[in-house]
């Protein structure tokens with residue numbers, strides 16, 4: 001049997017620190033005191049459980065989940081697909097993945113977004129899905145456009161899809177962003193550059209995946225997501241000769 | 243050179259950005275897309291225990307409210323059980339124990355309705371138990387009756403994301419009227435600086451429509467900075 005165990009500690013040197021001068025909004029929103037490290041209790045190793053009655057099958061199809069019947073959004077049709085794995089390399093099945101993005105012109109359907117690119121009447125810009133038993137998920141959507149944002153006078157976000165993932169415990173909760181192979185704006189973005197290492201940045205860049213394209217229909221990108229892994233109870237089990 | 247360990251590395255976090263509502267609370271972004279949004283009903287209709295409301299504001303390092311924050315709550319039911327296979331038992335039908343709220347775009351105020359959680363079993367003290375497989379998968383967390391250890395005081399786990407927050411902030415909210423339980427809570431007692439412990443304790447803010455309201459303001463930085471945890 002496998003007993004309960006903690007999740008591996010988060011590698012805070014791979015994540016962006018709270019305070020990142022060149023992403024200006026972080027300056028006043030970053031705790032200045034050290035985080036208090038907590039050995040995990042039941043409060044941290046548990047987390048919400050979702051099922052197929054929480055969501056609908058169309059929720060992961062951003063081309064159709066908001067469009068008028070018979071219509072679809074403007075833009076390059078893409079599939080974003082991959083697996084949610086843990087640090088042990090095991091798939092994380094049945095976990096909720098939520099995604100949101102700008103439309104092909106770089107405009108969000110949000111009452112606070114005032115960018116001059118137009119709203120697409122057939123594009124909502126959000127989707128959600130549960131991973132299957134192999135940890136696999138996919139979304140169909142249009143490729144988001146780059147957009148300008150106020151940081152320095154002239155900053156542009158690379159094309160990106162925001163992704164939210166749960167895993168099996170509240171300690172695995174994660175929000176990240178998926179970028180696209182070949183985008184020259186990635187290397188310039190102050191939000192991307194909050195991440196301290198190139199290796200970690202590379203892990204957020206989805207690869208063009210020709211094998212997963214649908215010929216004459218949609219191009220595909222592969223984006224795997226890795227959540228914290230969990231200790232096994234090796235010693236507890238072995239010492240008693242189990 | 244040595245052999246390579248074949249672990250994967252956790253995907254790095256990125257800010258939820260200013261438009262987090264589109265993905266996680268599209269109604270607040272201004273449109274209707276899903277059959278149902280997730281996270282607005284934490285306790286469900288059948289939960290036992292005291293109905294409460296929790297309200298607050300998130301304040302940044304300049305002293306101003308943060309108006310585009312999203313908070314998720316994770317809590318046990320009134321019996322101290324989490325709605326999870328390792329949560330310690332069964333919960334009421336419809337009790338999820340998880341919710342998400344966003345702040346008002348004008349004022350930065352947030353609030354949610356739930357039930358007051360019960361005390362939760364603490365982790366076993368190091369070395370207090372034998373190194374063998376527990377009888378149930380939950381024993382390490384749920385403890386055993388004959389073991390001397392304290393429960394954790396009633397608390398709600400919170401996770402805070404927003405534009406400018408590069409990685410979600412974890413904290414816990416305890417209750418002012420649980421003084422005795424708070425005094426022995428192992429997590430509160432882990433905080434070396436006693437003056438910082440009150441940053442995790444919600445204050446009673448009167449009754450409204452027969453429901454106890456608790457006030458829990460979160461300070462991201464500076465004077466009275468809320469304690470955040472690396473869980």
Ligand SMILES: [Fe+3]
Nearest residue numbers: 157160162259
């Ligand atoms: Fe964005």
